[in-house]
Each structure stands twice: as structure tokens, then as C-alpha cells.
Amino acid sequence: MMMPNSLIFSNFLSLAELEVGRHFYWDLGGFSLHGQVFLTSWFVIGLLVIATVLAGRDRKQIPTGLQNFMEYVLEFIRNLAKNQLGEKEYRPWVPFIGTLFLFIFVSNWSGALIPWKFIELPEGELAAPTGDINTTVALALLVSLAYFYAGFKKRGLGYFSKYVEPTPILLPIAILEDFTKPLSLSFRLFGNILADELVVAVLVLLVPLFIPIPVMMLGLFTSAIQALVFATLAGAYIHEALEGHGDDDH
Amino acid sequence: MFDFDATLPLMAIQFLVLVVLLDKLFYTPFGKTLDDRSEYVRSRRLTAQERLDSSKKLAEQYEAELVDVRKQGQSIVATAQAEAQQVASAEIAEAQQAAQRQREAAQQEIDKQKQSAMAALDGQVDQLSNQIVEKLLTAA
Numbered sequence: 001m002m003m004p005n006s007l008i009f010s011n012f013l014s015l016a017e018l019e020v021g022r023h024f025y026w027d028l029g030g031f032s033l034h035g036q037v038f039l040t041s042w043f044v045i046g047l048l049v050i051a052t053v054l055a056g057r058d059r060k061q062i063p064t065g066l067q068n069f070m071e072y073v074l075e076f077i078r079n080l081a082k083n084q085l086g087e088k089e090y091r092p093w094v095p096f097i098g099t100l101f102l103f104i105f106v107s108n109w110s111g112a113l114i115p116w117k118f119i120e121l122p123e124g125e126l127a128a129p130t131g132d133i134n135t136t137v138a139l140a141l142l143v144s145l146a147y148f149y150a151g152f153k154k155r156g157l158g159y160f161s162k163y164v165e166p167t168p169i170l171l172p173i174a175i176l177e178d179f180t181k182p183l184s185l186s187f188r189l190f191g192n193i194l195a196d197e198l199v200v201a202v203l204v205l206l207v208p209l210f211i212p213i214p215v216m217m218l219g220l221f222t223s224a225i226q227a228l229v230f231a232t233l234a235g236a237y238i239h240e241a242l243e244g245h246g247d248d249d250h
Numbered sequence: 251m252f253d254f255d256a257t258l259p260l261m262a263i264q265f266l267v268l269v270v271l272l273d274k275l276f277y278t279p280f281g282k283t284l285d286d287r288s289e290y291v292r293s294r295r296l297t298a299q300e301r302l303d304s305s306k307k308l309a310e311q312y313e314a315e316l317v318d319v320r321k322q323g324q325s326i327v328a329t330a331q332a333e334a335q336q337v338a339s340a341e342i343a344e345a346q347q348a349a350q351r352q353r354e355a356a357q358q359e360i361d362k363q364k365q366s367a368m369a370a371l372d373g374q375v376d377q378l379s380n381q382i383v384e385k386l387l388t389a390a
Contacts, residue, residue: 023253031256041261045268052276059283061290074280094281095273103268134257142262 024124034132036121041129044106077101080228084235089242093235096146100139101231104130108193108223112200112216130226131193133186140186143234144178151241159241181237185230192226 024035055070063071077098081090084097111128119126129135151159163174196219203212 028256033255033260034253034257037257037261038264041264045264045271048268049271049275052272052280056275056279059279061287063283070276071280071284074277074284078281078284095269095277098277099265099269099272102272103265129261132257133252134254135261137254138258138262139265141258142265 022124024121034124034134036124036126037129037132037135040110040116040126041107041135044103044110044129047106047110048102073102074098077231080231081235084232085239085242089239090235093146093150093238097231097235097238100143100234101227104139104189104230105224105227107135108227109220111193111197112219112223127197128193128223130189131197133190136186136190137182139189139230140182143185143237144182146234147237147241150238154242162241185233189226189230192222196222 023037024039026033026035026038051066052070055066059067078090078094080101081094081097084090085093107128107130111131116126148159151162155161163171200212200216200219203215
């Protein structure tokens, strides 16, 4: 695609519009869905399920190959949850935090590594599911629900005491926190992944060969970090809800 | 860009399904494998530690027995040496006594012979002195 220099900026804008705004809409009983997000998320889910099934078919005392790799993954996730939640509480939360990490990580990397652009859709294009605000907000709201659930389950209605615990003056800020937590979680992930995909797309458009590779590597790095950050923060929020301010025993 | 629709709740449900699915397929069975293995390693280490301790104790016991036996051996050697010393000194004393006796006997023999020789000499002295006297007297 050749273009005069003066047109790059305007083309950049139109490109950004084209990349982000269009969706492959599905209609489900009057509700509209982003089809491309579901297609790639099914791919991600399928990948995870197939990997675990293949690795778990014949588990041995001395692991080899894929089993070894998946055990390493599980140990990594367990350590992540343990670091956030502590030795005593972490076990029931491993599936949730671990799946957050795995889903986001595999989504991000599939968006960066798999050349989705070669698959033509009627409208929009395939990309990482985490580059869609619906996905990130869904995950962030689930984290909010999770830490509320954790707090209520552990301490009943006493969970509300954390809003006025050191001093009632901070009540508005404590309430505000419940909104800023999912907001920051979802926008951090969404912004990072979308920005990374946009930068790579623009660079590929300008210089198709070799030049975008360092940016792609950086994208892989930030994608992994974002998955880690999301899972870690989810663990930290749940831990906070479990511990409370005053009545803990450490 | 901020285009919210039914994707959001469906994605949330889908994610929860994934959590349950991976829990059944991944976290529970693999976690069990990991826990079983660490338990196995722990128990094996424990038994190995016990066996090491017992073998160390045995070695110590043998060491102590060895020391005892060595002491015993030394005392046996010492008593044997003392006995041998005794025997040797007794025999030496006996031999010395025998030699002494023999020497005394020999001395007595010598004395006796000396006396008899002296007696014989006395007789000869008398005879010679008589002869000298006779010779002198006859010459005179």
C-alpha cells in the first residue's frame, strides 16, 4: 500500500477507526454479539482444554513432555496465588486466579502470534479477545464479584466493617474503590492489548518486513506482563477482602 | 470502541464455564498429582533419614564395641607380657642361683684342693727344710 507522506496521518486515523470500531455482529434473540471475540475466545478455550486433556491423559509419577510443562504451569499459578493470598487461604482460589491468568495470557499471545488477518470475516477482524472492552470488563466484574463473595463468605456482614474500619471519614473513598478496581483492571488490560495490536498493525502497514519485529517482541512481553498483573491484582483484591483491616491474626 | 452489548455477560458465563472445566481437567487432577508426589518424596525422605540415623547409631555402637575389644586386647597383651616377664625373671633367678651353687661348689673344691696341696706342700717344706738342715750340718 503506497501513500504520500502527507496522507499518513489521516490514513492513520482512518486505519485506527477501521481496526477498532468494526465488529462482526451476531444476533442472538435481539441481542447483538461481537462474533470475532467469541471465535477467538473459543479458539483460546479449545487450546487450553486440549492442552490439559492431552497432558492429563496419562499422568505419571515422573512427568515428561507436556505433563511436565503443565505441571510447571500449575506450580507457577499456585505460587502466584500463594504469594497473594497466603499459605492458608490460597487453595480454593487457585482455579479462578489460574484461569484468569491462563485465559488472558493465551488470548494475548494468540492475538500477537497467530496471523488472524489471513482469515477473512464479512466485517471486522479476528484479534485477541482481551482487546475487546466487553471481555475485559466481564473479567474485571467477575473479579469484583469474587472478592465480594470471598469477603462475605469469610466474615458475613462484618465484611462491611472494612468500609468504616480505620475511620468513617474514608467511607466515600472505600466505596469509590469498589468502582475503581474493576475499572482500572479492565481498562489496563484492554488499553495495553488494543494499543499493542494497533502499533503493530500500523507499523506493518508502513514497513511490512522486519521493522515491526522488535515491537512485536515488546508486545509479547507486555502481553505476558498484563496477564500476570491481572491475575496478581485479582489475588490481591481477594486477599484484601479476606483479611479485612482489624480482625486478622498475623 | 466502547461498544458494550450481550458479549459481556456471555463472555463472563463462558469464562466461568472455563473455570469449572479447567478445575475438573487441570487444577484438581494435576494438583493431586503434585501433592501426591510431594507427599511421596516427603515420606521417602523421612524413611531415608530414619535409616540413616539407625545406621549411624549402629556405626557408633560398633565403634564403641571396637574400642572395648581393643582395650581388652591391650589388657590381654599386657597380662601376657607380665606373665612372661615373671617367668623369665624366675628362670633367670633360678639359673643365677644354680650358677651360684655351682660356683660355690667349685670354690669349695678349689679350697679343698688348695688345702690338700698346701698340706702336701707343708710336708714337702718340712722334708726340704730337713734336707737343707742336714746338708748344712754335714757340710759344717
